[in-house]
Amino acid sequence: MAAAAAATGAARSQLNKGRSSRRLPVARVRVAVRLRPFVEEVGNPSESSCVRGLDSCSLEIANGRNSQETLKYQFDAFFGETSTQQDIYVGFVQPILRHLMNGQNASVLAYGPTGAGKTYTMLGSPEQPGIIPRALKDLLQLTREEGAEGRPWALAVSMSYLEIYQEKVLDLLAPASGDLVIREDRWGNILIPGLTQKLIASFTDFEQHFLPASRNRTVGATRLNQRSSRSHAVLLVKVEQRERMAPFRQREGKLYLIDLAGSEDNRRTGNQGLRLKESGAINASLFVLSKVVDALNQGLPRVPYRDSKLTRLLQDSLGGSAHSVLIANIAPERRFYADTVTSLNFASRSKEVINRPFTHKSFQPPVKLAPKELMDPPEAKRARNQEELEDGTGSPESSPSCPKLSPLKQLDILEPAVQERLLNLDRILGSRGSQGTSVLSTPRRERTALEKALKEKDSEIQRLKEKYKELEAHRLSQKSMELENEENGSLAPLHPPPSQTVLMTKPLHRVAPFQQIQEQTTSQDNQVLKKESRKRKPEPGGQREERAEGLRAALALLQMPPDLLAESRRRILGLLNTGSARELRRLQRIGEKKAQLIVGWRELHGPFAEVEDLRRVEGISEKQVATFLKANILIFAAQCYRDFPRKDP
Ligand code: ADP
Ligand code: MG
Numbered sequence: 001m002a003a004a005a006a007a008t009g010a011a012r013s014q015l016n017k018g019r020s021s022r023r024l025p026v027a028r029v030r031v032a033v034r035l036r037p038f039v040e041e042v043g044n045p046s047e048s049s050c051v052r053g054l055d056s057c058s059l060e061i062a063n064g065r066n067s068q069e070t071l072k073y074q075f076d077a078f079f080g081e082t083s084t085q086q087d088i089y090v091g092f093v094q095p096i097l098r099h100l101m102n103g104q105n106a107s108v109l110a111y112g113p114t115g116a117g118k119t120y121t122m123l124g125s126p127e128q129p130g131i132i133p134r135a136l137k138d139l140l141q142l143t144r145e146e147g148a149e150g151r152p153w154a155l156a157v158s159m160s161y162l163e164i165y166q167e168k169v170l171d172l173l174a175p176a177s178g179d180l181v182i183r184e185d186r187w188g189n190i191l192i193p194g195l196t197q198k199l200i201a202s203f204t205d206f207e208q209h210f211l212p213a214s215r216n217r218t219v220g221a222t223r224l225n226q227r228s229s230r231s232h233a234v235l236l237v238k239v240e241q242r243e244r245m246a247p248f249r250q251r252e253g254k255l256y257l258i259d260l261a262g263s264e265d266n267r268r269t270g271n272q273g274l275r276l277k278e279s280g281a282i283n284a285s286l287f288v289l290s291k292v293v294d295a296l297n298q299g300l301p302r303v304p305y306r307d308s309k310l311t312r313l314l315q316d317s318l319g320g321s322a323h324s325v326l327i328a329n330i331a332p333e334r335r336f337y338a339d340t341v342t343s344l345n346f347a348s349r350s351k352e353v354i355n356r357p358f359t360h361k362s363f364q365p366p367v368k369l370a371p372k373e374l375m376d377p378p379e380a381k382r383a384r385n386q387e388e389l390e391d392g393t394g395s396p397e398s399s400p401s402c403p404k405l406s407p408l409k410q411l412d413i414l415e416p417a418v419q420e421r422l423l424n425l426d427r428i429l430g431s432r433g434s435q436g437t438s439v440l441s442t443p444r445r446e447r448t449a450l451e452k453a454l455k456e457k458d459s460e461i462q463r464l465k466e467k468y469k470e471l472e473a474h475r476l477s478q479k480s481m482e483l484e485n486e487e488n489g490s491l492a493p494l495h496p497p498p499s500q501t502v503l504m505t506k507p508l509h510r511v512a513p514f515q516q517i518q519e520q521t522t523s524q525d526n527q528v529l530k531k532e533s534r535k536r537k538p539e540p541g542g543q544r545e546e547r548a549e550g551l552r553a554a555l556a557l558l559q560m561p562p563d564l565l566a567e568s569r570r571r572i573l574g575l576l577n578t579g580s581a582r583e584l585r586r587l588q589r590i591g592e593k594k595a596q597l598i599v600g601w602r603e604l605h606g607p608f609a610e611v612e613d614l615r616r617v618e619g620i621s622e623k624q625v626a627t628f629l630k631a632n633i634l635i636f637a638a639q640c641y642r643d644f645p646r647k648d649p
Contacts, residue, residue, distance in 0.1 A: 029293050029324045031347045032077040032092050033059060036117035036331055049332040051340060053080040061344065064337060071341075073348050081332065085124050088327070089134045096323040097139055100239045101146055103251030105317040107258065108135070111286075111346065112329030113339035114262030121327055122259040123214075132235060132257050136206050139255070143239055153241045158197045159206060160238075161213045164285065164309050165231035171196050172213040172233075182312050190316045197238070210235070232285065232310055233259040256317050260286065260310075263346070264339050285310045290346045291609055292318060293326065301577075302606035460561055468638060560637055568636035569611055572629075576614070577607035588631035594620060 035051055050062045059078050063069040079088050096106045108131055110118035124130030140157060147155030161172040168179040173196035180192050200206045214233075235257040243249045263286050288308035295303040296319045305315040318324045328347035330340045560568075575583065576598065584595035594617075601617040608614065614625045 027319060027322060027324065028297050029318065029326055030076045030092070031293075031326045031328065032079060032088070033073070033075050033328045033330060033344065033347060034079040034083065034088060034117060034121060035059065035081055036120065036329065037081040038332055039115075048334060050334045050337050051330060051332050053078055061340060062337075064341070071344075073344050075328075075348055085121075085128050085130055085134070088121065089131055092325055092327065093131050093135060094138060096325065097135060097142065097255070099323050100139065100253030100255055101142065101241075103241065103253050105254045105256075105320075105322040107256035107314055107317045107322065107324045109256075109258045109260055109289075109324070109326045110329055111260050111263060111289075111326055112343050113264040113331070113336060116329040116331040116336065116339075116343070118259050118262075118329045121329055122257060132210075133203075135255070135257060136200075136237065137203055139237060139239065140200070140203060140206075147241075152245065153243055156199060156240045157201070158199045158238045158240070159209060160192075160195050160197050160236040161210060162192070162195060162234050162236070163231040164234065164313070167285065167309050169309055169313070170231075173198065173209060182309065184315070188316060190313060192313070230261055232261050234310075234313065254317055256314060260289075263343060286346075293346075294609070300607060304606060304609075457561070464560060464564075560633075564637050564640055565633065567640045568633045569629075571636045571639065572632050573608060573611050576611065577602065587628070588635065589624065589628040 035053065038049070051059060052061075053059045054072065055078070057076065057078055058072060058074045059080075060070040060072045063071050077092055079091075093108055096108075099106055108122075110122045110131075112118050120128075120130060122130050122132050124133065143155040143157050145151075147153060162180070163170050163172055169182060169192060171177045171180060171194075177194060177196075180194055182190060182192055184190055198205075198209045200209070237255040237257070239253045239255070241251050241253075285308040288304060288311050291304050291307070292311045292314075294300075303319055305311045305318075311318070314324075316322065326347065328343045330336070330343055572587070575587065579586075581592070581595040581599045584590050584598055585592060590598070597617050597619045598614070602608070605616075611629060612625060614620050614628065615622050
C-alpha cells in the first residue's frame with residue numbers, strides 16, 4: 001500500500017477531541033512498576049536481589065546510603081517477579097483500549113534500563129506474547145464488533161511504526177524516507193506528514209507489516225545487552241470511525257505503544273563515541289519525558305512537550321483527555337541497583353524511608369544471650385516469649401503454647417500515651433484511603449519501628465521549634481536594637497547587645513509566632529534583613545559573635561526534615577513560577593534586576609521545573625542560586641510551620 005500521509009485524517013477530525021480535550025482536566029499518567037525475575041543470560045544467577053515487593057502497589061529497595069534503611073515506593077500498581085504477561089495486560093492496559101472507541105487517545109510506555117524487560121513486556125515472545133500483540137488482537141476484535149453491519153459506526157484500523165533515534169523520526173515501514181517532521185494542526189492534533197500508514201483488518205495483516213519492520217530497528221551492542229535498543233520504538237495504531245447515518249460524524253482514536261530506549265547511565269555502560277552520543281540523545285528525550293510526566297501528575301500549568309521529539313509526538317496522547325500508562329521495568333540484580341533507583345525515582349516522585357535493614361530472612365535483630373538463655377532450652381524459650389510479650393516486641397505466633405492476640409489486645413500492653421498516638425496515627429493513615437495501611441493491623445515488630453520513627457520525628461520537630469524560637473528571638477532583638485539606634489540617630493549600639501542567656505530566658509510565649517516571621521519577611525519590613533546583610537560596617541565583637549551564632553543556627557536548621565525541606569522548596573518554586581516581578585522581590589536575594597530577569601526567562605521558557613533551574617537564567621550565577629536557596633528555605637519552612645501547626649509533643 002502506498003504511503004499515506006498521517007495528515008489525511010486531520011482536516012476531518014474537526015469533531016475530534018483536539019480542541020475540546022484542551023479544556024478537559026489534564027489526565028494523570030498511571031504508573032506501574034514491573035520487576036522481572038532473575039535472568040541467567042543477563043545476570044549472574046547467584047546475585048542477590050535488592051528489590052522486594054510489599055503489596056500490589058508498593059515495593060521496597062535497599063537504601064544504598066544506609067544499610068539500616070529501605071526505600072519504599074508506592075505506585076498505581078506493582079507487578080512482581082511472578083507476574084505474567086496476562087496479569088500486566090489485563091490489569092493495566094486492557095482497560096484503556098475502550099477509550100479509543102470514543103475517539104480518545106491512549107499511550108502505553110515501557111521505561112527502564114536496558115535488560116530490565118521493556119521489550120519482553122511490550123513484545124514478549126511467541127509463547128509469552130506481550131502488550132503489543134495482545135492489545136492488537138483485542139483492538140481488532142473490538143473494532144470488528146463495534147463496526148459490524150447494522151451498527152451505527154463503520155470502523156477502520158491502521159498502523160504506523162516509527163523510531164526516534166538521536167532525535168530523528170524514522171519511518172520503520174519505509175526506512176528510506178529519512179527524518180520526518182512532527183506537526184500540530186489547528187485542532188491540536190499531532191501528525192507526521194509522510195508517515196506510512198497501513199490498513200490492518202486482521203492480526204495476520206498486522207504481523208505482515210510489523211515483523212519485517214521490527215528488524216529495521218537500530219540496535220547496537222553495549223556491555224549491558226547484546227541487542228540493546230538504542231532508539232524509542234513507537235507503534236501507532238489508529239482507529240478511525242465514520243457514522244453510517246446523518247450527521248455522518250467522524251472520529252479518530254490513537255494508541256501509541258512505545259518500547260523506550262534504555263535509561264541506563266552512560267558511565268556504567270562504558271559507552272563511548274557514537275554510543276555515548278546515542279545515549280546522550282536518548283537520555284535527553286527521556287529527561288524531557290520525565291519532566292512531562294511530572295508536570296502532568298503535578299498539574300503544572302506548563303508541560304514541556306516541545307522540548308523533545310518523543311514528547312512532542314505524544315503531546316496529544318499524554319495528558320489532556322488521553323489515557324496514558326507508564327510501565328517502569330526494573331531488574332532484581334544488585335548491579336542494576338543505581339539504574340533501578342533512577343527508574344523508580346523517575347516513575348514516582350515520592351518515596352518513604354523505612355527504618356529497617358534490607359534482608360530476605362527476617363527483620364528481627366540478633367537475640368542477645370541473656371542469663372535466661374543458659375536455662376534449659378524449653379524454659380528459656382518460654383521465659384523469652386513471656387518477656388517479649390511484656391515488652392511488646394516478641395512474636396506470639398512463633399510459640400505454639402502462646403495464644404494469638406488480636407491487634408487490639410496487643411495494643412493493651414502498650415503505654416497509654418503510645419496507645420493514644422497509635423490510634424491517632426491509625427486514624428490519619430486510615431483517612432488516606434488505599435494509600436494508608438492500618439497501623440493497628442501491622443505486625444508488632446513493624447509497629448514498634450513506627451513508634452520509634454514517631455518518637456524521633458517528635459523530638460526532631462521539638463528541636464526545630466526551639467531553634468526557630470531562638471532565631472526569631474535573636475532576630476527581633478537585633479531589629480529592636482537597630483530601631484532604637486535609628487531613633488537615637490546613632491549608628492553604633494548604645495546598649496550592649498542582649499546576650500544569649502537573656503534570649504533563652506525570655507518566656508517563649510512572648511516570642512513572635514512563626515506566622516509573624518513570614519509576615520515580616522514578606523512585608524516591606526523584611527528589607528531590614530536585606531539591609532542588615534548589606535551594611536558592612538564594623539560591628540562590636542559581641543554583636544558579631546551573635547551574628548555568627550545566628551548563622552550557625554540557620555545552617556543547622558537547613559538540616560531540617562526532608563518533608564519540610566521539600567515543602568519549603570515547593571513553595572519557593574511556586575512563587576518563582578507564578579509571582580510577578582514585584583512579588584519576586586519579596587524573596588531574599590532577589591532585587592529588581594533579578595526579578596525582571598526571572599520574569600523574562602519564564603515568559604520565554606515557561607515555568608521552572610525546580611528551584612535550581614534559576615541557574616539557567618542569564619545573569620544569575622550558580623553561587624547566587626545557592627545563597628538564594630539558603631536564605632529563603634528557612635523563611636518558607638517557617639511559613640510551612642504556620643500552615644501546618646504541629647501539636648507540642
Ligand atoms: P530490555 O528491552 O529492557 O532491554 P528485555 O526485554 O530484552 O530488556 O529483557 C532482557 C532479558 O530478560 C530477555 O532475555 C528477556 O527475555 C528477559 N525477561 C525480561 N522480563 C522478563 C520476565 N518478566 N520474565 C522472564 N524473562 C524476562
Ligand atoms: Mg529492549
